[in-house]
Amino acid sequence: MFTHANFSRSGKIVHGFSTRLDGASRRLDLGAGASSEDWAAAAAAVGAPDMAVAIISQVHGAGVLWATGPGLVGEADAVLSREVGLLLAVRTADCVPILVAGEGVVGAIHAGWRGLAAGVIPAALAELDSFGALSAVVGPSICMDCYEVDEPVVEGISRWIPESSFVRRGSGRPHVDPGAAAVAQLKASGLTDITRVEVCTSCDPRLWSHRQSGAAAGRQAGLVGRLC
Numbered sequence: 001m002f003t004h005a006n007f008s009r010s011g012k013i014v015h016g017f018s019t020r021l022d023g024a025s026r027r028l029d030l031g032a033g034a035s036s037e038d039w040a041a042a043a044a045a046v047g048a049p050d051m052a053v054a055i056i057s058q059v060h061g062a063g064v065l066w067a068t069g070p071g072l073v074g075e076a077d078a079v080l081s082r083e084v085g086l087l088l089a090v091r092t093a094d095c096v097p098i099l100v101a102g103e104g105v106v107g108a109i110h111a112g113w114r115g116l117a118a119g120v121i122p123a124a125l126a127e128l129d130s131f132g133a134l135s136a137v138v139g140p141s142i143c144m145d146c147y148e149v150d151e152p153v154v155e156g157i158s159r160w161i162p163e164s165s166f167v168r169r170g171s172g173r174p175h176v177d178p179g180a181a182a183v184a185q186l187k188a189s190g191l192t193d194i195t196r197v198e199v200c201t202s203c204d205p206r207l208w209s210h211r212q213s214g215a216a217a218g219r220q221a222g223l224v225g226r227l228c
Contacts, residue, residue, distance in 0.1 A: 054073050062118040092201070101135050
């Protein structure tokens, strides 16, 4: 489980980014076929064994939903909640998981390149505008070296932020750092308290990667919840 100490420094939230293995070194795939036992293992690994998990059906768009209880909330790419004792989760296998927290609220955002292009980050933050200063942590995602893309990817994300903040160009196709794009979009939306877990899903064998394994890839999750 990956965490970032700065994000949890208030002691009011719990968070983490899962890996291929749970806390007992058993295989953990939190994809569409994940069982209640799998999600319980993820909650235990993040340090919240008594918390139930709310998830969303992710569609690579900019939809945002509020969760009041566990289970499948609906179709969206960001989920927010004011509930204490409820974990929110987004699932990834190269895309960017972003966790946010404010006064009395938490959120989890799934941002693949299509979500970044659609504006899922500003859409989620707009819903949180009345909750004061927000903190964010950007989790493991595919790195620039591993992510060679076509021009429509660059063009889509560049609607929101300068190309120079997330693109490297050379003699071939452009390379994109989607985690850096997420950080740039958070900053453009006014956030200043941003941290990042700079681990590549494609390079690190502890993580699931669609670029590495294709349809056989499982899913890890970013999870966040309020303790009080």
